[in-house]
Amino acid sequence: MAMAKDPLSEAGFYFDELNKLRVLEPEVSQKTSELKEECKDFVDKISQFQKIVGGLIELVDELAKEAETEKMKAIGARNLLKSVAKQREAQQQQLQALISEKKMQLERYRIEYEALSKVESEQNEFIDQFILQK
Amino acid sequence: MRLKTWLLKEPKHEDIVSCVGWTTADELYSCSEDHQILKWNLLTSETSLVVKLPEDIYPIDLHWFPKTVGGKKQTQAEVFVLTSSDGKFHLISKVGRIEKSVEAHSGAVLAARWNCDGTALITAGEDGQIKIWSKSGMLRSTLISQGSPVYSVAWGPDSDRILYTSGRQLIIKPLQPSAKVMQWKAHDGIILKVDWNSVNDLILSGGEDCKYKVWDSFGRLLYSSSPHDYPVTSVSWSPDGEVFAVGSFNTLRLCDKTGWSYALEKPNTGSVFTIAWSADGTQLAGACGNGHVIFAHVVEQRWEWKNFVITLTKRRTMQVRNVTNDAVDILEFRDRVIKASLAFGHLVVATSLQCYVYNTKNWNTPLIFELKEGTVSLIQQAEKHFLLVDGAGLYLFSYEGQLISSPKFPGMRADVLNSQGVSLSNDTIAVRDKRDEKVILLFDALTGKVLSDGKPLTHKMEVVDIALDQCGPSTERKIALVDKNHDLYITSVRHLGREAKICKIGSMVHSVAWNDAANILCGIQDNQFTVWCYPSVVFTDKELLPKTLYIKDGSEFSRSPHILSFVGTIATLRQGDGSLVYSSIPPYAGVLHEYSSSTRWEEALRLCRFAKDQSLWACLAAMSMTHRELTTAEMAYAAIGELPRVQYIKIIKEQPSKESSLAHMLLFSGQVQEAEATLLQAGLIYRAIQVNINLFNWERALDLAVKHKTHVDTVLAYREKFLKKFGRKETNQRFLQYAEGVEVDWTKIQAKLEMEMSKEREKAANASVRSSVSVRR
Numbered sequence: 001m002a003m004a005k006d007p008l009s010e011a012g013f014y015f016d017e018l019n020k021l022r023v024l025e026p027e028v029s030q031k032t033s034e035l036k037e038e039c040k041d042f043v044d045k046i047s048q049f050q051k052i053v054g055g056l057i058e059l060v061d062e063l064a065k066e067a068e069t070e071k072m073k074a075i076g077a078r079n080l081l082k083s084v085a086k087q088r089e090a091q092q093q094q095l096q097a098l099i100s101e102k103k104m105q106l107e108r109y110r111i112e113y114e115a116l117s118k119v120e121s122e123q124n125e126f127i128d129q130f131i132l133q134k
Numbered sequence: 135m136r137l138k139t140w141l142l143k144e145p146k147h148e149d150i151v152s153c154v155g156w157t158t159a160d161e162l163y164s165c166s167e168d169h170q171i172l173k174w175n176l177l178t179s180e181t182s183l184v185v186k187l188p189e190d191i192y193p194i195d196l197h198w199f200p201k202t203v204g205g206k207k208q209t210q211a212e213v214f215v216l217t218s219s220d221g222k223f224h225l226i227s228k229v230g231r232i233e234k235s236v237e238a239h240s241g242a243v244l245a246a247r248w249n250c251d252g253t254a255l256i257t258a259g260e261d262g263q264i265k266i267w268s269k270s271g272m273l274r275s276t277l278i279s280q281g282s283p284v285y286s287v288a289w290g291p292d293s294d295r296i297l298y299t300s301g302r303q304l305i306i307k308p309l310q311p312s313a314k315v316m317q318w319k320a321h322d323g324i325i326l327k328v329d330w331n332s333v334n335d336l337i338l339s340g341g342e343d344c345k346y347k348v349w350d351s352f353g354r355l356l357y358s359s360s361p362h363d364y365p366v367t368s369v370s371w372s373p374d375g376e377v378f379a380v381g382s383f384n385t386l387r388l389c390d391k392t393g394w395s396y397a398l399e400k401p402n403t404g405s406v407f408t409i410a411w412s413a414d415g416t417q418l419a420g421a422c423g424n425g426h427v428i429f430a431h432v433v434e435q436r437w438e439w440k441n442f443v444i445t446l447t448k449r450r451t452m453q454v455r456n457v458t459n460d461a462v463d464i465l466e467f468r469d470r471v472i473k474a475s476l477a478f479g480h481l482v483v484a485t486s487l488q489c490y491v492y493n494t495k496n497w498n499t500p501l502i503f504e505l506k507e508g509t510v511s512l513i514q515q516a517e518k519h520f521l522l523v524d525g526a527g528l529y530l531f532s533y534e535g536q537l538i539s540s541p542k543f544p545g546m547r548a549d550v551l552n553s554q555g556v557s558l559s560n561d562t563i564a565v566r567d568k569r570d571e572k573v574i575l576l577f578d579a580l581t582g583k584v585l586s587d588g589k590p591l592t593h594k595m596e597v598v599d600i601a602l603d604q605c606g607p608s609t610e611r612k613i614a615l616v617d618k619n620h621d622l623y624i625t626s627v628r629h630l631g632r633e634a635k636i637c638k639i640g641s642m643v644h645s646v647a648w649n650d651a652a653n654i655l656c657g658i659q660d661n662q663f664t665v666w667c668y669p670s671v672v673f674t675d676k677e678l679l680p681k682t683l684y685i686k687d688g689s690e691f692s693r694s695p696h697i698l699s700f701v702g703t704i705a706t707l708r709q710g711d712g713s714l715v716y717s718s719i720p721p722y723a724g725v726l727h728e729y730s731s732s733t734r735w736e737e738a739l740r741l742c743r744f745a746k747d748q749s750l751w752a753c754l755a756a757m758s759m760t761h762r763e764l765t766t767a768e769m770a771y772a773a774i775g776e777l778p779r780v781q782y783i784k785i786i787k788e789q790p791s792k793e794s795s796l797a798h799m800l801l802f803s804g805q806v807q808e809a810e811a812t813l814l815q816a817g818l819i820y821r822a823i824q825v826n827i828n829l830f831n832w833e834r835a836l837d838l839a840v841k842h843k844t845h846v847d848t849v850l851a852y853r854e855k856f857l858k859k860f861g862r863k864e865t866n867q868r869f870l871q872y873a874e875g876v877e878v879d880w881t882k883i884q885a886k887l888e889m890e891m892s893k894e895r896e897k898a899a900n901a902s903v904r905s906s907v908s909v910r911r
Contacts, residue, residue, distance in 0.1 A: 108713035115715035
């Protein structure tokens with residue numbers, strides 16, 4: 001039987017290991033299924049890759065956005081810094097004016113104090129003189 | 135003194151606030167370039183929209199119609215003028231209705247001002263014109279046309295002159311067409327604002343050179359500030375003329391009328407374009423560039439008297455400090471404090487509705503009475519009573535709160551009176567006449583009637599300062615006056631019959647004050663601090679005046695000091711830079727005054743011997759001479775080496791009769807006519823003739839002799855002797871005529887004189903007997 005040409009196979013029928021009747025050569029069938037498996041693997045991997053790349057893109061986008069805001073912040077801060085310096089200058093000017101005003105007031109008080117001290121010494125002198133003469 | 139400012143968190147206006155104006159002391163209108171007119175009620179702190187103006191009206195200046203019209207006082211202003219950038223001005227009612235719009239200038243109308251009684255309105259435009267309008271807005275005249283815009287304009291005190299800006303120049307233009315125009319360069323930049331106060335007659339200006347300046351009405355510079363950081367955009371006098379406010383970018387300043395600055399505030403306002411004071415002078419409002427309206431009230435005024443220092447800590451609270459024991463009292467008031475005065479042991483506080491009188495011995499129970507009129511502008515005190523001045527009149531109250539009198543006079547404008555123009559003593563009120571400043575009106579304090587003969591005191595020159603002395607009997611009341619030439623005069627207030635002599639006692643005097651306890655006068659005389667220890671000396675012995683002065687070197691004071699008070703032995707002065715200085719004088723003069731007024735001459739002599747002071751001796755000499763206390767006078771004159779006077783006093787003492795010694799005392803003080811009258815009255819004809827002969831008053835001597843038919847030969851004999859001595863011939867017709875019929879015989883004359891003397895002696899002896907008899911009865 002082995003020698004003889006399998007009439008079944010000639011007719012294109014085959015038996016597999018489980019002695020089931022098949023139309024496809026078992027070898028081919030095996031390869032096909034293998035290919036199918038591989039294809040599936042491939043698709044899986046590709047989709048995984050896409051997911052990863054998508055995540056990456058999102059992340060980069062986010063980063064870009066953040067970078068943008070930071071940049072704006074930095075510009076703002078820089079401007080603010082510039083204006084603060086100006087503000088400080090104005091404030092300083094104001095305080096300076098207030099200080100000079102207070103200084104003038106202090107000077108007035110100093111003169112008043114001096115005048116009063118002089119009056120005091122004059123009065124003391126008078127009292128001393130008065131007591132002495134008596 | 136400082137400003138307490140108050141700003142809302144958010145501005146109420148959306149654009150620049152250009153102008154503000156008060157209606158009452160608690161209500162303000164503000165106009166802004168957002169076309170809104172807002173009303174600010176300070177009692178309820180509410181802000182409400184009065185009206186939204188049409189879109190094409192951009193307001194620039196606002197001025198309320200004056201409240202006092204023809205002496206009648208309206209309760210509040212009803213209409214205001216508002217100028218706008220389209221060349222119109224609008225009369226707008228209180229509720230915001232535009233009553234009238236008048237096409238006034240080409241270009242913006244930059245300023246508009248009513249005169250003091252509201253009879254005329256003046257507008258100034260960008261086109262360089264100034265126009266005068268009637269009350270209802272009819273054009274009267276175009277006063278000025280110049281090439282540059284007029285930024286600001288102000289009326290003079292009597293509304294007869296105007297002040298306006300022309301670039302860097304200030305110009306005063308009288309309304310009378312022929313009168314002289316005054317013009318001067320005032321600033322190094324364009325002048326933005328001017329103001330002219332009607333009480334003190336001073337001018338304020340502020341400009342782009344960042345300075346503000348104070349001028350008098352003659353264009354003399356009194357003060358120039360150091361430059362600010364930004365242009366001065368507004369200046370404004372407080373109504374009483376004691377302080378003024380200055381506005382600039384983020385700046386508000388309160389200054390004394392002499393220019394120095396009390397306080398500086400740096401609020402966040404932008405430029406302050408207009409400042410308006412409320413009528414009582416306690417608060418101000420500013421129109422700010424950032425849409426805000428800033429409010430500020432004046433606090434921390436100080437009053438000092440002896441050991442008490444009083445500070446206005448808040449609008450309604452005062453703190454009293456007794457510096458001798460550091461005791462502190464707090465005084466609370468129902469309303470805002472408007473004016474206060476502390477002197478003679480009493481504190482008088484005027485709030486917007488009431489008057490509080492405190493005794494310094496008791497701060498707990500003040501005497502309170504209601505005030506009819508709201509805004510007291512001046513308080514003057516004397517020992518027994520005080521004077522309140524408000525817009526309507528003068529009122530004298532006792533410290534018990536009783537209304538004593540209310541002097542009235544024609545043409546009275548009480549709202550422009552200041553402390554230089556009014557003086558009060560225990561029995562007299564003196565007021566300088568505003569219409570004619572040479573005239574001083576005198577009133578009896580207790581009745582409010584014009585004094586004695588009703589004739590006011592008239593000086594030959596405009597008077598700038600008056601002061602009544604505070605002590606002694608009312609019959610000897612004296613008034614010191616400083617005139618425009620800065621000469622100091624003194625004269626008696628109450629006099630019978632003849633016009634009082636106005637005697638000059640100083641020159642270059644800038645400020646004077648009487649002492650509160652004795653009639654001692656102090657003043658700044660040509661930069662020296664001078665004390666007239668006994669000013670009345672000029673009425674008895676003029677030449678003694680320089681010897682009675684106590685002079686202190688003025689080098690310790692800086693420029694232009696002003697005397698604030700002279701209490702006890704301490705004079706308080708305010709220097710030009712605003713600092714207070716004190717000067718003490720020896721207490722002897724005051725004590726001497728006390729002795730003399732109580733005629734304790736022995737003690738007075740002892741005091742002078744103790745003090746060993748020439749000026750004190752001179753005072754005593756004058757005092758005792760005034761009191762006809764010859765023994766003391768003789769000693770005092772001897773002590774200062776005035777030997778001729780000692781001699782003369784001896785002669786007076788040796789006079790045979792009372793009348794003739796009285797006549798000689800009058801002669802001593804140079805009152806020849808009075809002396810002669812006294813003698814004639816006593817029937818001592820010969821003595822009267824003799825007086826005239828001694829003074830080489832020949833004509834009068836002859837007249838008397840002829841009139842009374844006696845001693846014609848005596849007069850002729852003396853005349854002949856006199857001519858012979860000088861080797862001259864008789865030329866007088868009358869003497870020649872009488873000489874013909876009269877024989878001159880010296881022996882006869884001598885005999886006659888002897889007889890006269892003995893007659894007088896006899897008479898005097900009889901009189902004394904008679905008087906002693908009558909006393910015994």
